[in-house]
Amino acid sequence: MNARGYRARRALLRHARMRNSARCMDSDRLFGVATSLIEPRIDHQTKIVVHRAEQIDHESAPYPVIASLFRRLRLDRGDVFWDLGCGYGQVLICGALLNRRARFRGVELLGERAHEGRRIARRLGLANVEIVSGHVHDVDFGGGDCFFVFDPFLGTTLARVIKRLCRIAERRPIRIASFGMTNEVMARLDWLRPLPPERGGGEGVLDLRLFTSR
Numbered sequence: 077m078n079a080r081g082y083r084a085r086r087a088l089l090r091h092a093r094m095r096n097s098a099r100c101m102d103s104d105r106l107f108g109v110a111t112s113l114i115e116p117r118i119d120h121q122t123k124i125v126v127h128r129a130e131q132i133d134h135e136s137a138p139y140p141v142i143a144s145l146f147r148r149l150r151l152d153r154g155d156v157f158w159d160l161g162c163g164y165g166q167v168l169i170c171g172a173l174l175n176r177r178a179r180f181r182g183v184e185l186l187g188e189r190a191h192e193g194r195r196i197a198r199r200l201g202l203a204n205v206e207i208v209s210g211h212v213h214d215v216d217f218g219g220g221d222c223f224f225v226f227d228p229f230l231g232t233t234l235a236r237v238i239k240r241l242c243r244i245a246e247r248r249p250i251r252i253a254s255f256g257m258t259n260e261v262m263a264r265l266d267w268l269r270p271l272p273p274e275r276g277g278g279e280g281v282l283d284l285r286l287f288t289s290r
């Protein structure tokens with residue numbers, strides 16, 4: 077992590093104490109992610125045609141959700157965290173600023189977003205962040221210990237990813253964090269056990285949910 081990374085880390089820790097998203101500076105401003113410049117330049121119509129079955133809308137997990145995610149996961153040295161459908165990589169960047177000993181990997185279908193995520197990781201000197209551009213089906217995430225999904229996949233893509241996660245869980249314990257509509261799908265899987273919510277925090281249907289393999 078370079079000097080800019082340490083400054084971002086200090087700002088992040090100050091914000092980590094704030095649980096109210098309205099009071100919290102958003103993570104794009106915090107790290108200099110150019111989402112609002114890049115997103116309008118993406119030719120969404122063409123992308124929708126090319127990636128027909130995929131859900132390519134972008135929304136970043138709100139910063140208080142990311143902060144809660146890493147408070148709850150308490151990643152260990154050497155743990156490998158994957159954000160499947162990582163967008164601009166804000167979750168990975170926050171994770172790497174908070175924990176220098178774990179590794180943070182992501183896959184993102186749209187090259188423009190993945191490229192920006194890699195630029196920010198380089199800018200902050202985060203050697204433990206790796207962002208791959210491509211389809212989740214083409215990426216080997218078999219070495220992961222924790223996985224985050226914020227509504228990246230639909231239908232058969234989601235079903236295939238879940239099957240692959242289940243196969244990993246047959247070999248060793250994994251944790252899965254989900255946020256949004258995917259919660260409902262995860263909650264129905266009999267090989268996952270829900271973990272209790274954070275003290276003082278509610279757990280609504282669409283809120284951050286943590287699961288561990290049985």
Ligand SMILES: C[S@@+](CC[C@H](N)C(=O)[O-])C[C@H]1O[C@@H](n2cnc3c(N)ncnc32)[C@H](O)[C@@H]1O
Pocket residue numbers: 130131132133134135136137159160161162163164165166167183184185186189210211212213225226227228229233
């Ligand atoms: C709702 S965004 C979440 C971004 C990020 N996880 C976060 O919380 O800030 C979901 C992302 O998944 C990506 N995505 C959708 N289908 C994908 C696929 N098949 N392979 C890789 N990424 C995909 C989309 O392009 C989008 O950027």
